[in-house]
Every structure is written in structure tokens, then in C-alpha cells.
Amino acid sequence: MGAVSSRAARLAATAMAAVLAGTMVSGHTPGAAAAPTAQTPLTVTAKQQSWVFRDGDGREVTLRGFNVSGSTKLYENALLPFRGVADAARSAQAMRDLTGANVIRFLISWEGVQPSPSTIDYAYLDKAVEQIRAFTSRGIRVLVDYHQDLYSSYLFDQGSWYTGDGAPEWVIKAGNYPKESCGICFLWGQNMQTNEAVRRAAYDFWRDRRISTAAGEIGVQQAFLHQATAAMRHIKQRLPQEEFASIIGFDPFNEPYDGGLSGQSGLEWEKTYLMPFYQRFRAAMDAAGWASKPAFVEPLVFWNTGFFEEGGLATVGALGTRYVFNSHFYDGARMTIDPSPASDGVYDPAMNEIRERARTLATAPFVSEFGNKLSGNGSDRTPWMVRAMYQAMDSGVPGKNWWQDAAAGGDVLSSTQWHWDIYSGRHRELMNRNPDKVQTEGDAWNDEDFSVVSADASGVVSTRLDQAVLDRLYPSAVAGDLLAFAYEDLARSGYGGAGRQQAWMTVPSSMPNVAALVKDRRFGVVVWREPAAAPSAPTELHLPASFTAATTVVVGDVATRVGLPASGPAAIATETGSPTAHRLLLAPSGATPGTVHATLVVSAATAPTPAQLAAAAAELAAWKSHRFPT
Incomplete structure (x- = not known):
């Protein structure tokens, strides 16, 4: 009031x-x-x-x-x-x-x-x-x-x-x-x-x-x-x-x-x-x-x-x-x-x-x-x-x-x-303008507590919910038509690193090399179709912090490699407005309209061998051709 x-x-x-x-x-x-x-x-x-x-x-x-x-x-x-x-x-x-x-x-x-x-x-x-x-x-x-x-x-x-x-x-x-x-x-x-x-x-x-x-x-x-x-x-x-x-x-x-x-x-x-x-x-x-x-x-x-x-x-x-x-x-x-x-x-x-x-x-x-x-x-x-x-x-x-x-x-x-x-947790709200009902906890509104972040006295912001849930791989801009996307975040069931960690995405037995590559790792798959006219900008996916330039693995028809350079068909760049967040840029070269692309993106602490990469790429290509025929 x-x-x-x-x-x-x-x-x-x-x-x-x-x-x-x-x-x-x-x-x-x-x-x-x-x-x-x-x-x-x-x-x-x-x-x-x-x-x-x-x-x-x-x-x-x-x-x-x-x-x-x-x-x-x-x-x-x-x-x-x-x-x-x-x-x-x-x-x-x-x-x-x-x-x-x-x-x-x-x-x-x-x-x-x-x-x-x-x-x-x-x-x-x-x-x-x-x-x-x-x-x-x-x-x-x-x-x-x-x-x-x-x-x-x-x-x-x-x-x-x-x-x-x-x-x-x-x-x-x-x-x-x-x-x-x-x-x-x-x-x-x-x-x-x-x-x-x-x-x-x-x-x-x-x-x-x-x-x-x-x-x-x-x-x-x-x-x-x-x-x-x-x-x-x-x-x-x-x-x-x-x-x-x-x-x-x-x-x-x-x-x-x-x-x-x-x-x-x-x-x-x-x-x-x-x-x-x-x-x-x-x-x-x-x-x-x-x-x-x-x-x-x-x-x-x-x-x-x-x-x-x-x-x-x-x-x-x-x-x-x-x-x-x-x-x-x-x-x-x-x-x-x-x-x-x-x-x-x-x-x-x-x-x-x-x-x-x-x-x-x-x-x-x-x-x-x-x-x-x-x-x-x-x-x-x-x-x-x-x-x-x-x-x-x-x-x-x-x-x-x-x-x-x-x-x-x-x-x-x-x-x-x-x-x-x-x-969050540091409010001082007079509920319904009542000086005897000062709300300080949670959201300070109707006993709710939904904020996924809080800040300390010096203003440093931190997440209250597992960052693996909040900082996700997602296709922020796709040059063409997005046909399918999925992400395995391996988020724990509890707070602060506690609780169970369980993968929800199950790779079929027909793809053993892909299964071995993604086992116990965060990964995502994006499938898209080239537009009728040549795209003027690349496909972009936000990369979670755990997907570093040195250890991120990309497998697919656009590129198959360990590590992301600053340029090329599969490259890393900072997110607009951030010095630390990154995005993956996928730019197929010379693809004809209607071409279907599939890319597997893996956060891999240990790099796979060239043979393992090649075998996984072959499995992904066969899967794409079967599930998304052109």
C-alpha cells in the first residue's frame, strides 16, 4: 500500500x-x-x-x-x-x-x-x-x-x-x-x-x-x-x-x-x-x-x-x-x-x-x-x-x-x-500489507518456493536445482526442419550431487558402438532436414558447461571428430552475451535440399579411438537412413 x-x-x-x-x-x-x-x-x-x-x-x-x-x-x-x-x-x-x-x-x-x-x-x-x-x-x-x-x-x-x-x-x-x-x-x-x-x-x-x-x-x-x-x-x-x-x-x-x-x-x-x-x-x-x-x-x-x-x-x-x-x-x-x-x-x-x-x-x-x-x-x-x-x-x-x-x-x-x-529466501514482504506477517522464506508469496536459484550476500548467483537439469543441450536454431531431438542429462534424483544417477535413454543392441560411446555420459541426438534454399546461418545447439571444447565428441554426416575447433563444419562459439557459455555450430557443406542430417553430441572425458568413432558413425548413418528415409 x-x-x-x-x-x-x-x-x-x-x-x-x-x-x-x-x-x-x-x-x-x-x-x-x-x-x-x-x-x-x-x-x-x-x-x-x-x-x-x-x-x-x-x-x-x-x-x-x-x-x-x-x-x-x-x-x-x-x-x-x-x-x-x-x-x-x-x-x-x-x-x-x-x-x-x-x-x-x-x-x-x-x-x-x-x-x-x-x-x-x-x-x-x-x-x-x-x-x-x-x-x-x-x-x-x-x-x-x-x-x-x-x-x-x-x-x-x-x-x-x-x-x-x-x-x-x-x-x-x-x-x-x-x-x-x-x-x-x-x-x-x-x-x-x-x-x-x-x-x-x-x-x-x-x-x-x-x-x-x-x-x-x-x-x-x-x-x-x-x-x-x-x-x-x-x-x-x-x-x-x-x-x-x-x-x-x-x-x-x-x-x-x-x-x-x-x-x-x-x-x-x-x-x-x-x-x-x-x-x-x-x-x-x-x-x-x-x-x-x-x-x-x-x-x-x-x-x-x-x-x-x-x-x-x-x-x-x-x-x-x-x-x-x-x-x-x-x-x-x-x-x-x-x-x-x-x-x-x-x-x-x-x-x-x-x-x-x-x-x-x-x-x-x-x-x-x-x-x-x-x-x-x-x-x-x-x-x-x-x-x-x-x-x-x-x-x-x-x-x-x-x-x-x-x-x-x-x-x-x-x-x-x-x-x-x-x-529467494531473503525477502521481506508484508503479506497483504500486514506488518505482523512478514514473509521472508522461499518466494515470500503463498508459501511457495519454486526458484531454481538464489544469491548470496555479495550477489553471486548459484543454482538450487541440479545444474545438469537446468543447463541442457537443446537445438536453439536449426537450419531447416527439426525432425527429432533427445538429450540424456544423467541428472541425479537429489540435491547437491546426492541421489541416484540413472540413464533414461537406452541405445538398442543393434548399435553397440554408439552404446559404448555414450555409456555413463551425457549426450544428445539431433536430426534435421535441409531447407529448400541454402541456409544463411548454421544450426546451433546450446552446449552445457560439461561439454568442453577439448572433450566434446561429435559423430555424424556433418562431421565426426573429438574436440571442437573455432571454425569448420562442427565448431564451438560462445553464446551471445556470455563469456563462458558455449554453443555448437553445425554447418553442412554443399548439402542438397531435403538432405537429412543426424548428429550425436557426447560429453566424453576419455576420447574414443578413430576406429570407435568410425564404427559409431556407421551405426548412426544406418539408423538415420532406416528411421528417416529421404
Whole structure:
């Protein structure tokens, strides 16, 4: 409350008509701010029976990164992910160095943008832009997200067990909602189904209830769209053109829920209320200069949770490429009643459902949230839960069957994990503005603890989850059509190097030399088809830190060798914006259009002999010809 009121006091009120119309980083020494990195815009394009992201060179792009962050829900952070640009830069550098991430989902708040009905807080937006630029300058793309949970913190009493975020105080006051109560709730999300105050507020939003404000009467959804238009226009104006190219789109509304179906099914509610809202937001994007960027639209939040499943945008018709099907995935069963550990292929059905739904909607899929808690009951299973989620996003076929059925794995899913918070465990948030309920642990929001990183007092960022899970081999840009990909990360089942280490990918007995080469080693396989026109840029894969230039082994038709030089058909280069993270560049020479390539990449501490390499290459070539005939 104090942060909002002091901010409002600094601002000159504007008329409603105006609303309408470096520091130490991950052990690195301090340095100058990174120079802006030019990137080509992404587009959503058709690929056989699916849709994918492509860059300006026509390469199929996989986006992997994190949400920044739950701190946007906190008043101690002034409703922004970071407390200043230095912290944003520290976080961006650590993310690039430690994980090779190439995308973030950057949260902003309606309350932060519009603290009063007649005010757009351009100072808030300028701070957001400065923090965004800390990432774009390091080659990291950005999905901007209007975040809300349980609609608003102002629906909750000071003594409540729960809180929310999103809508500003003036909207809630105008709504005159009943006293909130979740009843017997074990998870904060149950408020969406049992808390009458939360449900009525959401109900009003979707039906654009007219409310009386100090600036006059307006529909609540209309007010949201007006401020969103102003915010998007300002963000575009404040970002240099080359950095605006790094913005991949906008997520209009986090985790939409109905607030009352009025006798309709979830699918009917999506068609009647949610999709029309998305179309209005799409028009707002166009008006604000975002016409070339897609809206990343989410289905009804419960569509794939394992409980109370409804919705999924299955009846709204084809979305097309001006939208992206934007899903979340959390394992509702293992978060509550299922005590079993995750294992090889356990999340393939869930991720394949996302792939298939995107295909029916005629657009690309994106998983903008997934993960699990890092402390408390059940957190001992988190490392392999997250490992299994990444595995299923890489390929929809279990590792034990991958070599036999790689072509059926589907497209690699782009995603942002929840979440990345350098303040983890060091917060000081007054829950619901109550000075007697100071939250310091975990995420400082509804008892959650999901951050995969933390920072010490000197600002050095370290991972809390096994870096083998987070720093992954992935095909960041493929010159042509990606046909199959899989990665064996050998991540341990516990924390801090503890727990079991077990391979999930099983090489068939028909490939004994490949099996010997990859035994007890991290490895990945990428298969792709040459485009019709000669590519203007190479295929790129992010290399985890364990894949060093001297010891990485490449096997395939592009090159077969031990060690990666700085040039040639298989070469190593640093990741844009990082002095320590690396990528593998694969550039076939003189390949005809339609040629299928297969490359095996192995982190090998002991180099194989030339004979072993040649034998493995022959097996891989035979496998490729059999599984991916041209």
C-alpha cells in the first residue's frame, strides 16, 4: 500500500482520455553494461503438420528459459521482477552463463501500470523497460506477461492465509466484494473455486461489469484493455528497434479462470468469454504497434492439471499464427496425493497433449510455466520431476523407446520454467500489507518456493536445482526442419550431487558402438532436414558447461571428430552475451535440399579411438537412413 500511494503522489494525474488515446555476476568480476544485441524477429510458420518459431534466417528456433519472476507479485519489489537494473543485469548474466537460456517471461502488473483510474505510471513502465534491456542486451528474448493470481491482493484481509496479485485497489473498491474465505483449502489455487470474493471479481472482469471510479464510469475489462494499450505503446516507444525485435509477444492474462460458468461448460466459457477477450487484446496489440508479434494465449487454467479438467480452447476454431497456444503444466497429482517419483517418459502424454492441441489450433505451442517446489513435503521428488518435464518437452517418446521411434517424438517444445528469483529466501514482504506477517522464506508469496536459484550476500548467483537439469543441450536454431531431438542429462534424483544417477535413454543392441560411446555420459541426438534454399546461418545447439571444447565428441554426416575447433563444419562459439557459455555450430557443406542430417553430441572425458568413432558413425548413418528415409 505504501509503495503504491507514494508512487501515485509523485505522479501528475492524467485524464482518462489520455489513457484511452555491471556488478558481480555468478563469480565474474564487475564490468561495463553489455552492448545491445541485435536479433531478428521471430515468426510462427507452418512445418508439415505443425507450426514452429523461425528467425530471420529461416531457422527453426527452440526457446528455453525462465520466468522472472514471482517478485513481481511483491510490494517490496515495487511490483517488478528486480529492485533495480543492477540486479536485473546480475540475474540476466547468471542465467545466460549458468543455463544458456535464450528467453524469459517477464512479469508486469496491472496494479503497477495503473495505480489509479486516471493514471498510467510511465515511471513504472520505464523501470520495466530498463530491466528488460538487461536481458535483450545479452541475446535473451522476452515474452511480456500481464500477471495475475486470484485476481488481486486487495480482495484479501490482512490476516488471510492467502493473497493475490493483479488488479489495482481502485477496481476492487468499486466492486464491493464480499468478505473473502477459501474454506478448507490446502492449496492457494482452490480460492478460484471456493472463495466467493475471488470468483465474483473474476466473473465481473469477463463480463466487463461497469464500475464507478473517481474518473467516471467504465467497464472493468475495458479499463484493463485501455491501460494495456498504453503500456504496450510505451514499451515499444522506449525500446530501440533492434531490441524490440527481441520481444516475442505478449501474454494477455496469466492462468484465466471463469469465476462462475453460469451453467456453461469450460469449453463454452472459453468460446463465449475468454476468446473474445483475447481478440480484443489482439486488437489492442495492433493499435499499440505490436501487430507483427503474436498474443500468447492461455486456456482455462484447469485444462490439464489432472483435477477438475475443463477447457483447452478446443472449440474456438483455428487461432492462426497471430496467436500462440500458451499452456502451463504442473503435476497436480504429485503435488498433492500421488507419492510416486517421476520417471522416464512419465510426462510424455501431457506434453503430447499440448503439441496436439496447438496443431488443431493451427499455431505453435509454448509452455510458459512448469516446475515444482524446492522445499517442503514432496520436494525430494522435484529434481526428477523437472528432469522428466524437460525430457517430454524435448521429445514425446520415452527414452527407452526413442531410438526405435524418434520420428514420432513431435516438435521440441519451447518453454519458460517457473521460476528464477535471485532474492529467494531473503525477502521481506508484508503479506497483504500486514506488518505482523512478514514473509521472508522461499518466494515470500503463498508459501511457495519454486526458484531454481538464489544469491548470496555479495550477489553471486548459484543454482538450487541440479545444474545438469537446468543447463541442457537443446537445438536453439536449426537450419531447416527439426525432425527429432533427445538429450540424456544423467541428472541425479537429489540435491547437491546426492541421489541416484540413472540413464533414461537406452541405445538398442543393434548399435553397440554408439552404446559404448555414450555409456555413463551425457549426450544428445539431433536430426534435421535441409531447407529448400541454402541456409544463411548454421544450426546451433546450446552446449552445457560439461561439454568442453577439448572433450566434446561429435559423430555424424556433418562431421565426426573429438574436440571442437573455432571454425569448420562442427565448431564451438560462445553464446551471445556470455563469456563462458558455449554453443555448437553445425554447418553442412554443399548439402542438397531435403538432405537429412543426424548428429550425436557426447560429453566424453576419455576420447574414443578413430576406429570407435568410425564404427559409431556407421551405426548412426544406418539408423538415420532406416528411421528417416529421404
